[in-house]
Every structure is written in structure tokens, then in C-alpha cells.
Amino acid sequence: MSVVTDPARPAVAPEAPKSVRRRRSSGFNSVSPREKVARYVLLVFVLLITIGPFLWQLSTSLKGSGEDIYTRIPRLLPAQPTFDHYKAVTDTIPVWDYARNSLVVAVLVVGGNVIGASLAGFALSRLQFRGRKIVLGLFLATLVLPGEVTIISQYVTVREFGLANTLFGVALPGMIGALNVLLMYNAFRSLPVEVDQAAVVDGANAWQRFLYIGLPSVRGTISVVAIFAFIGAWDDFLWPLIVLTDPNNYTLTVGLQYLSGTFSNNPRLIAAGTMIAFIPIVIVFATLQRFFFKGVEEGAVKG
Amino acid sequence: MRYNRWFTPWVLVIPALTWLLVFNLWPSINTVILSFTNAKPIGGGHFVGLKNFETLLHDEQLRWALLNSVIYMVVCLPFLTVLPLFLAVLVEKKLPGITFFRTAFYTPVVASAVVVALIWQWILDDRGLVNGLAEKLGVISGPLPFLSDQWLLLLSAISLTIWKGLGYYMIIYLAALGNVGRELHEAAAVDGAGPLRRFVHVTVPGVRGTMILISILISVSALRVFSELFILSGGKGGPGGRDNSVVMLIQQYSQGFEGNLGYASALSIVLFFVTVVPMLVLARLNRRGAEA
Numbered sequence: 001m002s003v004v005t006d007p008a009r010p011a012v013a014p015e016a017p018k019s020v021r022r023r024r025s026s027g028f029n030s031v032s033p034r035e036k037v038a039r040y041v042l043l044v045f046v047l048l049i050t051i052g053p054f055l056w057q058l059s060t061s062l063k064g065s066g067e068d069i070y071t072r073i074p075r076l077l078p079a080q081p082t083f084d085h086y087k088a089v090t091d092t093i094p095v096w097d098y099a100r101n102s103l104v105v106a107v108l109v110v111g112g113n114v115i116g117a118s119l120a121g122f123a124l125s126r127l128q129f130r131g132r133k134i135v136l137g138l139f140l141a142t143l144v145l146p147g148e149v150t151i152i153s154q155y156v157t158v159r160e161f162g163l164a165n166t167l168f169g170v171a172l173p174g175m176i177g178a179l180n181v182l183l184m185y186n187a188f189r190s191l192p193v194e195v196d197q198a199a200v201v202d203g204a205n206a207w208q209r210f211l212y213i214g215l216p217s218v219r220g221t222i223s224v225v226a227i228f229a230f231i232g233a234w235d236d237f238l239w240p241l242i243v244l245t246d247p248n249n250y251t252l253t254v255g256l257q258y259l260s261g262t263f264s265n266n267p268r269l270i271a272a273g274t275m276i277a278f279i280p281i282v283i284v285f286a287t288l289q290r291f292f293f294k295g296v297e298e299g300a301v302k303g
Numbered sequence: 304m305r306y307n308r309w310f311t312p313w314v315l316v317i318p319a320l321t322w323l324l325v326f327n328l329w330p331s332i333n334t335v336i337l338s339f340t341n342a343k344p345i346g347g348g349h350f351v352g353l354k355n356f357e358t359l360l361h362d363e364q365l366r367w368a369l370l371n372s373v374i375y376m377v378v379c380l381p382f383l384t385v386l387p388l389f390l391a392v393l394v395e396k397k398l399p400g401i402t403f404f405r406t407a408f409y410t411p412v413v414a415s416a417v418v419v420a421l422i423w424q425w426i427l428d429d430r431g432l433v434n435g436l437a438e439k440l441g442v443i444s445g446p447l448p449f450l451s452d453q454w455l456l457l458l459s460a461i462s463l464t465i466w467k468g469l470g471y472y473m474i475i476y477l478a479a480l481g482n483v484g485r486e487l488h489e490a491a492a493v494d495g496a497g498p499l500r501r502f503v504h505v506t507v508p509g510v511r512g513t514m515i516l517i518s519i520l521i522s523v524s525a526l527r528v529f530s531e532l533f534i535l536s537g538g539k540g541g542p543g544g545r546d547n548s549v550v551m552l553i554q555q556y557s558q559g560f561e562g563n564l565g566y567a568s569a570l571s572i573v574l575f576f577v578t579v580v581p582m583l584v585l586a587r588l589n590r591r592g593a594e595a
Contacts, residue, residue, distance in 0.1 A: 031396060031398065036398065039393065039396065039398060040398070042393055043393060043394070043404050046390065046393070046404075046408060047404060047407055047408070049466070050407060050408050050410060050411055050466075050469070050470065051407050051410060053419070053422045053423065053426060054410065054414075054422065056422070056425075056426065056432060057421075057422045057425065060425065070430040070435070074432055074435055074436065115318075116318045116319050116322065117319065119315040119316070119318065119319070120315060120316045120318070120319030120320070122315060123311075123312040123313075123315035123316045124316065127311065127312040127315070128312075129309065129312040129313065132312070135316060135320060138320075138323060138328070139319075139323060142323060142327045142328070144579065144582065145327070145331060145575070146523060146526075146527050146574065146575070146578050148527050148529070148550045148553065148571070148574060149331070149334065149571045149572075149574050149575045149578075150327065150330035150331055150334055150571070151553065151557075151571070152334065152337065152553060152557055152564055152567045152568050152571055153329075153330035153331075153333035153334045153337055153568065153571075154326060154330045155344075155557065155564075156330075156333065156337065156342070156564065157325065157326065157329065157330060157333070159346070172326075173322075173326040175322065176318060176319045176322040176323075178319075178323060178327060181319050205311075206311045206312075206315075207311075210315075231413055234415065235413075235414070235415035235416065235417075235418075236415075237415065237416060237417050237529070237530045237533075238529050238530065238550065238554060241554065242554065242557050242558070245558075252415075253415050253417040253418075256417050256418070256421060257417060257533075257534065257538070260421055260424070260534070260537075261537065261538060264537070267425050267428070270421055270425070271422075271425065273421075274418045274421045274422060277415060277417070277418050278414055278415075278418045281413055281414065281415070282410065282413065282414070285406070285409075285410075285413045286406060289402070289405075289406045289409075290402075293402070293405065
């Protein structure tokens with residue numbers, strides 16, 4: 001903040017007392033103690049509703065086989081905590097293979113979207129070419145189409161490629177999402193044109209401008225695209241369920257459904273299985289959440 | 304002013320464009336073509352004319368699925384447009400620890416629908432947490448069949464969808480709340496408006512556009528529901544297959560020797576129309592509301 005000492009602009013002066021007054025009165029920037037308590041009570045209440053079911057599942061997965069999980073007096077803390085059921089799950093279904101399959105698909109989808117969407121987004125927003133508007137319109141038009149509508153013919157396409165029942169077939173259609181292209185397009189657009197022009201004057205070609213000017217300024221949106229692509233691929237169920245027929249190739253979600261269908265009489269085992277699918281994604285999200293919420297504030301998430 | 308050779312932009316756009324054409328545009332056209340055939344999941348099939356569409360008219364399961372979809376949408380809409388807005392207002396103030404709460408409220412969104420549905424399946428089990436607690440409190444004498452009664456199962460899946468969606472729409476509202484001028488709130492407060500009145504007269508009008516967008520998103524995703532109902536019903540679609548959704552029917556016809564990709568494609572076209580109609584209606588409402 002530089003102090004403007006131009007006497008012709010006294011408008012700067014009234015700013016100071018205003019902010020002082022605002023701080024003194026318990027107006028909008030501060031919260032009264034009573035409101036604070038009320039807010040925290042509500043926050044904890046909602047927390048119980050949103051997180052409670054996960055904790056209950058975690059607790060079930062850790063309860064010993066001798067423990068009555070159906071007790072009428074529900075106990076959150078296991079009386080005989082054990083990791084046995086986690087081991088039992090791995091003996092029942094190849095859960096680590098499934099996790100690896102999910103990871104392979106997720107990595108392919110993240111890589112494809114980060115590269116493909118940022119290249120296209122850059123070209124559509126920073127480069128002039130004939131047909132640009134039409135291409136942009138095509139990407140926009142596909143947004144109204146729910147993915148499930150084309151899922152059957154997408155399967156036919158993947159089958160024609162000889163990729164039915166393969167992990168690559170699961171990853172392929174989602175590797176460059178139209179929504180992600182538009183998100184990147186939006187992000188690149190907020191960069192001033194003058195920067196580009198200056199770079200052109202300095203002799204930078206399109207590729208250099210993409211790499212050294214474009215990319216560093218859209219890191220926030222790239223991380224949002226990457227996080228969503230990962231979560232989307234890891235959590236997806238319907239598409240891998242349609243593509244994969246061989247239990248060896250299952251991803252975690254399909255494998256879990258298989259587990260619950262086959263061993264529905266053992267809630268502890270299923271609880272352990274769900275936790276194996278749930279915990280990695282929570283860790284990924286918790287470590288990356290500040291990028292995510294920063295991206296939200298930048299306007300990367302508009303639904 | 305051109306800064307590049309004519310083909311440079313195309314080199315950058317072509318991968319994304321290829322994906323768009325191969326995995327979005329071509330499948331849209333091919334869905335229509337397939338709907339006139341009796342293609343099988345393993346391959347083959349031939350032209351059968353309008354037969355699939357005739358079958359649609361007499362498909363009792365489809366009728367149930369459409370009814371379920373409408374119920375799903377009608378119940379989800381009010382809850383998911385209003386509750387997430389409350390949550391967004393609740394987590395908007397930057398109190399100590401608020402990031403933790405925001406992240407925690409978003410957790411059900413991040414978790415796979417399969418995971419949360421399996422968790423709810425256990426909670427709603429005949430001998431699960433909800434029935435156990437209710438019996439303990441003496442609210443009910445025997446367990447409620449949340450997962451085996453046609454309507455209770457649908458209601459359970461709807462509650463699950465609402466619970467899982469709270470955080471998602473909360474974040475969208477949160478981004479919108481940032482654009483509601485603080486001055487308006489201050490002016491209203493100076494005029495003596497309490498928190499409730501400020502919510503109704505400042506916050507709600509301020510996020511009106513977002514509210515319409517969110518109601519479109521809710522309606523479309525309610526009509527597309529799959530995983531929740533599939534898992535809660537154990538993949539069977541409830542008693543007599545009356546708890547199917549349209550997407551569940553599409554999935555059923557996509558597999559096995561009994562599968563019929565032609566009929567599944569005809570169902571996809573039905574899905575297209577039922578999702579596009581509310582989208583257009585709500586978008587229309589939005590435009591008319593903006594003019595008024």
C-alpha cells in the first residue's frame with residue numbers, strides 16, 4: 001500500500017476512520033460470542049450427520065468377530081478392536097488388485113485431462129483460427145447431454161476398438177472431458193491479451209507462450225480439473241460395470257459390489273472393504289483441499 | 304493479427320476434438336441408429352424397425368422407473384435447493400476451524416456412491432443402527448423394512464442422494480455467496496433487519512440465479528440416478544423390479560446373453576427426453592424471472 005500524498009485527492013483519507021469504526025462495532029467482520037456458540041453448535045450437528053455414517057462403518061469394520069454388532073445399544077468404539085476383517089477381505093477378493101486397477105484408470109484419466117484439456121483450452125482462448133467458434137460451440141453443446149444417454153453406444157465404440165473388458169477401455173472415453181476443456185478455456189481467458197502480445201514481440205511462439213505464460217497462470221484450475229478427474233474416475237461405477245466382465249479386471253467400486261453381493265451376510269467384511277475404497281480418496285482430498293477451495297474461490301466450480 | 308502458423312491451433316485442439324467426436328458426437332448419433340436394431344452385447348444384430356419403441360410403450364418396468372424418477376426429482380428438489388444454502392451460510396464466516404468443517408461436509412461428495420450406499424445399506428439393515436435405535440427408543444415395535452419395501456426403499460435411496468448432495472451444492476452456493484454485496488447486508492442490518500429477514504430479503508435474492516442453476520442440476524441428476532438404487536436394492540431393483548430407475552434398466556439390458564443394446568438405446572433416448580425437458584422448463588423460468 002502506497003500512501004498517496006497528492007492533496008488533490010483527499011478521498012483517500014476517509015478510508016481509514018471507516019475501517020476503524022467497522023472494527024470497533026461488532027458488525028460484520030466480527031461475530032458476537034452468542035452467535036459464535038450457535039454457529040459451532042450447528043456446525044457440530046451437521047458434522048455428526050455428514051461424518052457419522054463413515055465413523056459407524058469404520059467402527060463396524062474394526063469390531064471383533066465375537067462382538068455383537070447388532071446390539072440394541074449401539075457402541076461406536078469397538079470392544080475388541082481388530083484388523084482381522086481387513087485381512088479377511090484381501091483373502092476373499094483380490095482387493096489390492098482392484099485398488100491398483102482403479103489407480104491405473106484414475107491416473108490415465110487425470111493425465112489425459114490435464115494435458116488434453118489445457119492444450120485445447122489454450123488454443124481456443126489464446127489463438128486465433130478459423131472455426132474456433134464452431135469448435136467451442138461443439139464443446140458447449142455436449143454439456144447438455146447426460147453421459148448415461150450415450151453410455152450404450154460408447155460401449156459399442158469401445159468394443160469395436162477391441163477394448164471391451166480392459167482397463168484402458170474403462171479409462172479411454174473419459175480421458176478428455178468436454179467440461180474440463182471449457183474450464184481450462186475459461187481460466188486461460190482471464191489472462192490479459194497484452195501479456196501475449198508482449199511475448200509475441202519478444203519472439204515467443206505459441207508453444208512457448210503456452211508453456212511459460214499460460215500454464216503457470218492457470219495452476220489453480222488445473223488442480224481442480226485434476227482433483228475432479230481423479231475422484232470421478234476412482235468413484236465411477238456404472239461405466240466400469242458395463243465395460244468389465246472379468247472379475248480379474250474389476251475396479252474397486254465394481255469389486256465392492258461383487259463383494260457385497262457374495263458376502264452380504266458379513267457386515268464387518270463389507271465394512272472393511274468399503275473403508276479400503278474410501279480412505280485413499282479421503283486422504284487425496286484432504287491433502288489437496290486447499291487447492292480445491294482456492295479454485296472454488298477463483299470461480300473454477302460453477303456446477 | 305496472427306501470432307502463429309495456421310495449423311498450430313489445430314495441433315493443440317485436435318486431441319480434444321477427436322475425443323469429442325469419437326466419444327460424444329458419434330455415440331449420440333449411434334444411439335439413435337442402434338435403437339432401430341436388436342444389437343447384442345457380444346456383437347451382431349440387425350435392423351428391426353420401430354419394434355423397440357413399440358416395446359417401450361408396453362414396458363411396465365419402464366413405467367415404474369419413470370414414476371420413480373418423477374418422485375425422486377420432486378422430493379429432492381426442495382431439500383437440495385434449500386438445505387445446502389443454509390449450510391453455505393453456516394460455513395461462510397471464517398471462524399477458526401471452518402476449513403475443517405467445509406472439508407468434512409464435502410466428504411460424502413468425494414466418496415463413491417457405491418461406498419456410501421453400502422454404508423447406508425448397513426445402517427438401514429433390519430438389524431442396523433436406525434432400526435436398533437428406533438426400537439430401543441420404543442418408536443417402533445419391529446424393524447422397518449427400509450431395504451425390502453418398494454416405497455421405503457425408494458425413500459431410503461432418495462434420502463441417501465440428498466445426504467450425499469448437500470456438500471456439493473453447498474460449495475456452489477458458497478462461491479455464489481461471495482458475490483452478494485456485503486453493503487446490502489450492512490444496509491439491511493442498519494435498517495433493523497434481523498438475520499432471518501436478511502437471509503430472506505438479501506441472501507436469497509442475491510443467489511437467485513445460482514438457485515435456478517442448482518435446481519436444474521438437481522432435477523437432471525435425480526433423473527439419472529443409478530448407483531444408490533442399484534446398491535441399496537442389491538442390484539435387483541426392489542420387489543418385482545419396481546424400484547428401478549431408467550439408467551438401471553439401461554444397465555440391465557447392456558449385459559449378458561439376454562442383453563439387448565438396441566432396446567437399451569431406445570431407453571437411452573427416453574432418458575434424453577426426460578432429462579432435457581425439465582432443463583428447458585427451468586431455463587425458461589429463469590429467463591422469464593429475469594425479465595420480470
